[in-house]
Structures are given as structure tokens and as C-alpha cells.
Amino acid sequence: MKVGFIGLGAMGSAMASNLLKAGHEVTVWNRSPAATEPLASLGAKVAKSADRAVLGDVVFSMLANDQAVRDVFLTDGLLDAMDKGMVHVNHATISVALAREIAAEHAQRGLEYVAAPVFGRPDAAAAGRLNILAAGKPAVVARVHPLLEAMGSRVWPLGNAPERANVVKIAGNFMICAAIESMAEASALARAHGVGAADFLEVMTGSLFAAPAYQGYAKLIAEQRYSPAGFALPLGYKDIGLALSAADATRVPLPLAGLLRDNLLEALSSGVEDVDWAILAQVAARRAHLDERGL
Template sequence: MKVGFIGLGNMGAPMAKNLLGAGHEVTVWNRTASKAQPLQQQGARVAKTPAEAARDAEVVVSMLADDPAAEAATLGPDGIVGALPKGAVHVSSSTISVALSERLTKAHADAGQGYVSAPVFGRPEAAEGKQLWVITAGPKAQVERVRPLLTALGRGLTELGEKPSSANVVKLSGNFLIASMMEALSEAFALAEKSGVERAAFLDVFKSVFARSPIFENYAGAIAKGQTTPAGFALRLGLKDVTLALEAGRAAEVPLPLASLLRDHFLTGVAQGRGDEDWSALGELARDRAGLKKKS
């Protein structure tokens, strides 16, 4: 299949690599062109604009950091919509707002193109190992058409019906759960440590009693070690996702009080210059609030 791939960050680069490995003909674009070089060496063609990557594609996959990047790459003067052939499909794996997803759905429909939302759960190492979990929604015929690409990216797929933005709601809800989990872990570790319990000892209890999910266990380990770099998912992106979850809650008239609290904690971290650290830096913020000194 001829595939355009837009966005080669921590997640996008290994996803594009896996599509190449599955035998697809891939053309890539990234705002920082140097990030495309490793994929070019593996057989990808490099485009100068998103439009160039989309022009001859049957499917374009985008994996971009936020709403402004996704909107520019899709609707901008050199964007996907202006070049993607009629009948071709745009698969958006970016974590974006529900409102933007609905705008992109309409823009592609008006241009005679398909649009499928397919955000993913998993960190960069999961993307590298094809262990992502894909959440997808869109017209059934379009989802079936792109299924070989989605199954090449991960270990499983959940379909959520024909409305693309449904997948974005689920992605934001899931990231809110992860963020809430990390806040609870962070406060629990801070309480135990200030009460004289070693973080490593509390981690052992957590693993023995509470751990059932690799996500839960991995973030607990990061918080216990105070490990905030390298960032698999930046704290500033956590702020973005929790803010988007609050916007979705407001639109649906669903109160999310913990999300408001989390937004303020994420904003504190960004204000302190920690925005590019992993979002497990919530653990260090909790330690700061508890008056715990940073260990050397």
C-alpha cells in the first residue's frame, strides 16, 4: 500500500518504521527534516511538505504532538487535505481535541476523502516493539481499508463505531486515567517516604499487592526512582491532554474535578521549567510539596 506518514517524533518514527517493515511503500515528512534520515536509509521516500507526502498516497497516517501541528499539517496551505487523492484515507493517530477531530472529519468529507481516527496507547518502546493498542473509529469501509496498517502497528485493535471523534474521546479518557493514576501514586509515595518508609520498600509492596498492569508498574518504578528523563511522554503534553479532557467534559456536561487538580499540577511543572521531562515528574512535584529533599 502507498502510505504517507506525517510526524516522526518519539512515537511516529517507530510507527513509520514498522509500516516499512510490513512491506508498505512509505513516504515520510517531518518538520525537522533530519529525523527522516534513518527511515530514508531503510527505504522510505522523504517529502518536503505534508502535501507532497499525501499526493500519491492511498492512505496518510499522521502522528503529531498537538492541535496546532495537526491542524497545520492537515488544513494548511501545504497540508494533507489539499493534496490527498479523492477516495484516499487520512488516519489520524495524534492525540487531539474532539473539536478538531470533528473539523477534520468534515474537511475530508467535503474534499471527497476518508478520515479515520486511530490514536494509540503505549510509550515509544511499545511503538518500537509493535505493542501499541490502537483505538479506531470511522466509517466501516474506511476502517477495513486501513486495517492492515493498524494491525502492523500494535498488538490489538478496539473499534468504536463510525464517528471518528469517538476514538479521541476514549484516548483522552484513557490518558486522564493514566494521569490520575500517576497523581495517586505520587502522593502515596510522598506520604510513605515522609513517614520514614523507603521508596524502594513501598515499591515492593505496590508490586506485590497492587500491580496488575504494565502501565501502572512502569510508572510506579519511574516515580520511585525519581526518573524523569528521557521523556517517553513529556509533562507539557500531559498538560495538553488533561486540558483537552476538561474541554471534552465541559462540552458533554461531565464534571472532572480531579482533571482540574491535575491540570494545575501539570501547569506547575511546566512553570518550573520541567515541561520537557517525562510526565512521571508528577512524583517529584509531590515530593517538593511534601518538603522532601532531592536525593543526590
Template sequence: MQIGFVGLGSMGAAIAMNLVESGHEVQVFNRSPGRAEPLGKAGATVAASPAEAAHLVDVVFSMVADDAALTAVTLGENGILAGLRPGALHISLSTIGVDTAQALAALHLDAGVGFVSAPVFGRPDAAAARKLFIMAAGADEHLKVAVPLLEQLGQSVGIVGADPSQANLVKLIGNFMLSVIIETLGEACAVAGKAGIDPTHFVDLLTNANFNAPPYKIYGAMIASQQFQPAGFSLPLGQKDNRLMLAAAEALGVPLPLASLLHDRFLAVRSQGIGAEHDWSAVALCALTEAGMRKDARRP
């Protein structure tokens, strides 16, 4: 199949490479051209703009950081919509807000092209290993095209509904739940450490008992050791998703006390100079610092 791919960050590059290795003809674009070089060497065509990446393809994927980036690569004379032929399909893998997804779905409908939201759960290593968990939503006719491709990229594809924005809401809810796990682990390690229990041993004990699940194992090890680099999912992106979750809940009239707590935790840890080079699990440093258990108060 002829496929376009826009956005070659850590996640996007791994997913695009899997499409190339699956035998598809792939046209790729990234704002920083150097990110496209490995794909070009693997057989992909490097495009000069999102419109060129979308030109004459059956499907174009996008995987960018946030709402503003997706809007920028989709709209305008050099955007994805300008390049897509009528009847083609845009699959957005990005974690974006509900309002943005709804607006983009309407614009695609007006342009006569399909739009599917398919945000993913998983870190770059999972993307490379085709182990992502994918949430997809869109019209049935568009999902019939999207799902077989998505199944080549992950270990499961969950169908959320016909409204693309529903998939984005499910992804935001999932990230909210993960952020609560991170906060809980930070507080738990602070208590255990203050009592003289080695946090790494403590996490090993619990993740081999009732908490034997990947989020507890992955984030527990990072928090216990206070090693938050390299970032599998950066702190500013986690903060962004928390903000989008609160906005979606407010629009629905649903209070989220824990998300509000995490909002303040993100602000507090960012005020300490902890930024994009750190994993979002570094938000646990708030609990560790308050308990006097941070290894180095000057550096994470």
C-alpha cells in the same frame, strides 16, 4: 500498499519504520528533515511537504504533537488534503481534541477522502515493538482499510464507533485515568517515604500484589526514584491532554474534580521550570515537594 507518513517524532518514526519493514512503499515527511534520514536509508521516500507525502498514496498516516500541528500539516496548499487523491484515506494517530477531530472529519468528507482517528496508548518502545493499544473510529468503509494496517502496528485495535472524534475522546479519557494514577503514586510515595519506607521497595511490594499492572510498574519506578528523564511522554503533552479532557467534559456538562486537581498540578510543576525534557510523570513532584520528600528542590 503505497503509504504516506507525516510526523516523525519518537512515536511517528518508530511506527513509520514498522510500515517500511512490513514491505509497504512509504513516503515520509517531517518538518525537521533530519528526522527523515533513517527512514530514507531504510527505503522510504523522503517528501518535501505533507502534500507530497500524500500524493498518489492509498493511505496517509499522521502522528504529530497537538491540534495546531495536525491542522497545519493537513490544510493549505502544501497540506495532506491537497495531496490526497479522491477516495484515499487519512489515518490520524495523534491525540487531539474532540472539536478538532470533528472539524477535520467534516473537511475530509467535503474533499471526498476518508478520515479515521486512531490514537494510540503506548510509549516509543512499545511503538517500536508493535505493542501499541490502538483506539479507532470512522466509517465502516474506511475502517475496513485502516484496521488491517493498524493491526500491523499494535497488539490490539479497539473499534470505538463511526464518529472519528469518539476515538479521540476515549484516548483523552484513558490519559486522564493514567494521570490520576501518577498523582496517586506521587502521594503514596510521599507518605511511604516520610514514614521511612524506601519508595522503590514500596512500589515493588505493591506492584507485585494488587497493583500488578504496567502503569503502576512503569510510573511507580520513575516516581519512586524521582528519575523523570528521558521523557517517554513529555510533561507539556500531558498538560495539553489534561486541558483537552477538561474542555470535552465541560462541553458534555460533566464535572471532573480530579482532572481539575491535575490541571493545577501541571501548572504548579511547570512553574518550577520543569518542561519538555521531562516525562509527564514528573507531575508527581508536586506531592513529593509538599511532603518534603523531593530529593533536590532545585532540580528534578
């Protein structure tokens, strides 16, 4: 199929390359053009401007946050450049509020819209093993399903209203962050009692917590290796902010999310940015002064 792909960060590049490998004709665009080169070498057409990437049947986008989605599709007018009936599959992790707004903007223009945020880090994207959440009109989701399957190991249908996929993504990222924090604090406790974090986490992730969300981060915590970032601290902080905003909008107290917000903020206030959000383990250890105490 002839498709466009907007946004070629680590995630977007990996996803677009899987579309290429599956035999689709992919036209890519990225604000900073350097990112298009590796995809060009895999056979992608490179669009000179964003509107040249929205000429096929479907356009995928993987942008960083609300602001980027708003800039490209609304402010810069990309939606206006799309042909009626064209499908836009939006992979970004965006707020529930923007999810609703942008769905309405598509509807007004006779465009089809699928919210399809993903779970998985760049290595999972490269391997085509993403978990893809998909919400939108069933017929439209069905149409793009084969394309999604080229990028993910599983597609989770989440109903008609696009924002449903975004809520699940936001709530899910909150759960991941909670998992990191629980490993962070539990490992600090274990260390203080003479059990190394690596030993402790090996038991946990080999038994009750033998799940992807734990195993990857446990490795980073055990090795105290927070850089380069798999999932960068500022993005994690943004995502907890999305959970708190969604909670605010529907008046749902989330004490655990509030706690995570503060701990991420403590890490951020030190000035580091290009670190993984697993740095929460360093925050927990620092609070207990474990290094100073030789524990």
C-alpha cells in the same frame, strides 16, 4: 501497500518503521527533514514536500497537537492535495472539537477519515505493541486494519464517529495521569512513615496494580528519574487540558482532572519542560518537604 507517513517524532518514526518492516512502501515527510534520515536508511522514500507524501492509498499522520494538525492539513492545504477516496489515518491526540471539525473537512472533499489515537510510549511503538483506537466507517477501518496491526498489538474498534476514538484517548490519558498522581501521593505518605517509594511501589505494581500504566511510571518514581521524558510534562498538561475542554463542552465536572491540572502547572511553573509527567511525584514530595525533613 503504498502509503504515506506525515510526522516523524519519536512515535511517528517508530510507527513508520514498523510499516516498512511489514513490507509496505512508505513515503515519509517531516517538517524538519533530519528526522527522515533513519527511515530512509530503512528503505523509506523521502518526500520533498508534504503533498508528495499523500499520493498512495493511505496516509498516516502522527502530529503533536491540534495546532500542528490544523497547520498541516487545513492551513497549508494538505487535504486539498489528496485524491478523492484516499484514506487518512490520524494518530494524533487532538481535541474532540477538532476531531469533529476535521472529520467534516474530509467528508466535504470526498476523503476517507479514520481517527486512530494510540496508547503506548515510544518503546512500545518501536516494538509494535501499541494499543490503537480506531473509529471511522467500518469498511474503511477494515481496509487499514492490516496496516494498523503492523504497528500495534491490538486494534480497538470504536464505532463510526471518529471523535469517539479521541474521547477514549483523552479519557484514557486522564486515567494515566490520575494513576501517576495516586502513586505520587501514596509514595509520599509511605516515605513519611519510613517505607521507601521503591519498596512500596514494588508491592503495589506486583499485586493489585500489575499493569503497564503503573509499572513504567512506578520505576521512574522509585528512581526519581524524570529525565529524559518518556512522555513530556507539557504534553501531559496539554492532554489534561483536552479532558477539561471536553468536560466543559458537555458540562461534566471532573474534580480529579482539575487537581491534576494544578499539580502539573506547579511542576511547569518551575521552568522545567523536558521532564516526564511522572514529575508529579516530585511535586507531592516537595509539598510535604520530605527531602528537607530527611524522609
